[in-house]
Amino acid sequence: EAQVTQNPRYLITVTGKKLTVTCSQNMNHEYMSWYRQDPGLGLRQIYYSMNVEVTDKGDVPEGYKVSRKEKRNFPLILESPSPNQTSLYFCASSWQGNAGNQPQHFGDGTRLSIL
Amino acid sequence: DQQVKQNSPSLSVQEGRISILNCDYTNSMFDYFLWYKKYPAEGPTFLISISSIKDKNEDGRFTVFLNKSAKHLSLHIVPSQPGDSAVYFCAATLLTGNQFYFGTGTSLTVIP
Numbered sequence: 001e002a003q004v005t006q007n008p009r010y011l012i013t014v015t016g017k018k019l020t021v022t023c024s025q026n027m028n029h030e031y032m033s034w035y036r037q038d039p040g041l042g043l044r045q046i047y048y049s050m051n052v053e054v055t056d057k058g059d060v061p062e063g064y065k066v067s068r069k070e071k072r073n074f075p076l077i078l079e080s081p082s083p084n085q086t087s088l089y090f091c092a093s094s095w096q097g098n099a100g101n102q103p104q105h106f107g108d109g110t111r112l113s114i115l
Numbered sequence: 116d117q118q119v120k121q122n123s124p125s126l127s128v129q130e131g132r133i134s135i136l137n138c139d140y141t142n143s144m145f146d147y148f149l150w151y152k153k154y155p156a157e158g159p160t161f162l163i164s165i166s167s168i169k170d171k172n173e174d175g176r177f178t179v180f181l182n183k184s185a186k187h188l189s190l191h192i193v194p195s196q197p198g199d200s201a202v203y204f205c206a207a208t209l210l211t212g213n214q215f216y217f218g219t220g221t222s223l224t225v226i227p
C-alpha cells in the first residue's frame with residue numbers, strides 16, 4: 001500500500017530535549033516536505049527536499065533541521081525543542097514539488113507537546 | 116503574513132444542497148491551486164486542482180473555480196453528502212517553484 005509513515009504519532013517531551021520525528025515513504029517520490037498545523041494558521045511549510053541531499057527552507061524553518069540521506073526518508077529534527085513548537089506535524093511526498101498532476105501524499109500526523 | 120486565506124472557519128450545509136468553500140490569495144504570481152480534504156486524526160488528502168490558465172476544473176461532484184483578477188478561488192460540492200464533512204484546505208504554489216502555501220481551513224458539516 002502506498003503510504004507516508006510518520007513516527008511517533010504522539011510525543012510529550014520537555015524543553016531542550018532533542019527529538020527526531022521520522023518520515024518514510026514507499027512510493028519512490030523525489031519530493032518530500034514537512035508542515036506544521038496550528039489553530040488559526042493552517043498548514044505552514046517548514047522544510048522541503050527536492051531529492052537526496054537537496055533540502056531547502058520553507059516558511060517557518062526556525063528551530064528545525066532536516067536531512068535527506070536516502071530517497072525514502074526525511075526526518076525532522078528539533079535540536080532544542082521549545083513550547084512554541086508544540087504543534088501537529090505532517091510529512092508529505094510527491095513525484096515532484098511542482099508537478100500539477102502529482103499532488104502531495106500526507107502522513108497521518110505527529111502531535112508534539114513540548115512542556 | 117498569510118498569503119492564502121480562508122475567511123470562513125466553518126460551514127454547515129444540508130445534505131443534497133451545494134457547499135461553496137472560498138479561498139483568497141494575495142500573491143498574484145501563484146499559478147497553481149489545490150484543494151485538500153482532511154478528516155480527524157488523518158493527514159490531508161488531495162481533492163482537486165486548477166492551473167491559472169483555466170477558470171474552472173471539474174471532477175465528479177467537485178468543481179473548482181478560479182477568478183485571477185479577484186485572486187479568489189472557490190470549491191463547489193454538489194450534491195453535498197454527509198461523508199463530505201471534513202476540514203478543507205486550499206493551497207497555492209508556483210508551477211516553477213517548490214513551496215506550498217496553505218489556507219487556514221474551513222470545517223464543513225453536511226447535515227443529513
